[in-house]
Amino acid sequence: MHGADTGGQEIVPACSIAVDDLPDGLIVTDGFGRVLAVNRAAVRLTGVPVARAVGKDIDEVFPFRDHDGREWWKALDPQGGLRTRTRAPERPLHLPGGQELHVAARLVREPARGGDVARVTITLRDGGARARLERSRADLVSTVAHELRSPLTSVKGFTATLLAKWTRFTDEQKRVMLETVNNDADRVTRLITELLDVSRIESGRLEVRRQVVDVPARARRVVAGRVAAGEPEDRFRLVVGDDLPEMWLDQDKIDQILGNLVENAVRHGRGTVTIVIESVGWGVAVSVRDQGEGIEPELAPRVFRQFWRGNSRRRGGTGLGLFIVKGLVEAHGGTITVQRAPEGGAEFRFTVPTGTPDFA
Numbered sequence: 001m002h003g004a005d006t007g008g009q010e011i012v013p014a015c016s017i018a019v020d021d022l023p024d025g026l027i028v029t030d031g032f033g034r035v036l037a038v039n040r041a042a043v044r045l046t047g048v049p050v051a052r053a054v055g056k057d058i059d060e061v062f063p064f065r066d067h068d069g070r071e072w073w074k075a076l077d078p079q080g081g082l083r084t085r086t087r088a089p090e091r092p093l094h095l096p097g098g099q100e101l102h103v104a105a106r107l108v109r110e111p112a113r114g115g116d117v118a119r120v121t122i123t124l125r126d127g128g129a130r131a132r133l134e135r136s137r138a139d140l141v142s143t144v145a146h147e148l149r150s151p152l153t154s155v156k157g158f159t160a161t162l163l164a165k166w167t168r169f170t171d172e173q174k175r176v177m178l179e180t181v182n183n184d185a186d187r188v189t190r191l192i193t194e195l196l197d198v199s200r201i202e203s204g205r206l207e208v209r210r211q212v213v214d215v216p217a218r219a220r221r222v223v224a225g226r227v228a229a230g231e232p233e234d235r236f237r238l239v240v241g242d243d244l245p246e247m248w249l250d251q252d253k254i255d256q257i258l259g260n261l262v263e264n265a266v267r268h269g270r271g272t273v274t275i276v277i278e279s280v281g282w283g284v285a286v287s288v289r290d291q292g293e294g295i296e297p298e299l300a301p302r303v304f305r306q307f308w309r310g311n312s313r314r315r316g317g318t319g320l321g322l323f324i325v326k327g328l329v330e331a332h333g334g335t336i337t338v339q340r341a342p343e344g345g346a347e348f349r350f351t352v353p354t355g356t357p358d359f360a
Helices: 014-020 040-046 072-076 127-168 171-203 215-228 251-268 297-302 321-331
Strands: 025-030 035-038 087-094 100-110 116-126 236-240 273-279 283-289 335-340 346-353
Touching (some): 215 273, 251 283, 251 346, 321 335
Antiparallel strands (some): 025 035, 087 100, 100 116, 273 283
C-alpha cells in the first residue's frame, strides 16, 4: 500500500509502514470478504503475495478450515448473526498447505453500535511457534517435577527416619544424614533460583544493579570455591590481560555467569580449565576453555537454548544454565558465543561493555 508520487519521490503512508512492522499477520476485508489489505507478516505466514490477494474473495485466496474441514469464513458470516457482535475468538485453523495458524477476527461496524459490518480485520499467529512455546512450557514442568522429586524424596526419607529412630543412630550417622538433607535442600534452592531467573529473562524483568566489579577477583573467587569443593587446584589456570578498564557490572550476576561457565567446563570438559580475561577496547572479554571433546559447529546455535544438554544428559543438571548465562550477559548489553578452543575442547567467550552507574 503506497501513496502517490510527489515531486518524483514516492511517499509511503506512515500507517502502511506501521502495519507492515506488526509481528502478527493482518488481513483486512470489506464486510463481504473482498480483501483490501495484507501486511508483510501475513504474506510470510500464508505464502500468498499481496498482488494475488488484494481484490479477491478471502475464501478464494485464504481458505481457512478448522480441524474438521469446515470453512471458517462461512462460519464467521459477518453479515449474519446479532448486530452487536464485534469479535470472533482466536482459534487454530489450517490452510491447504497444512500449516496451522491461530486466527482471530474483529468486525468493524459503522456506526459502531449496531451498524452494518464495514470491514473485517483478521489477525494471524504462527501455530507452530505457539506449539513450540507450549512444548517448552511442558518440558519446563516435566524438568522441574523430575529434578525436585529426587532431593525431596531424600529429604523426606532421612527426616522421617531421624524423627522415628533418633536414639538408634550414632552421632556420626546423624551427621551424615543431616549433611545429605542439607545438600539436597541446597539443590532444591538452586533449582528454584534457576526457574526464577528463566522467568525474569523471558519476561524482560531482569534487573542489573551496577557497581565497580573486579572481574579477575571474581574469577579467582569462583576457582577457589571449586578447589574448596574438592577439585585439584592445578586444574585451573587464570590469564589476566593488562590495562583492564573499570567495569560497572552486577557483581552477583557476574559471579553467576562465571560460576555456570566454570561448572560447565568442569562437568562436560576434561583437562585444564583456562579463564582468559582481556580488554577488547569497548569492554572486557572473558573466555572459559576446557580440553574436552568440544561442541560441533552445527550444534553451536542450540547450546544456549533451554534444556540443552548435548550428549551429557547422564551427567545431571537441568539444562537451563547456559540459557540463563546468555540472558544475564545480554542484560549487561553484552554478547556470548561458543567455539572450539585453541587446544581443543569448548570455549565460551562473553563480552560486556564498559559501563557507568547510569548505563543501562
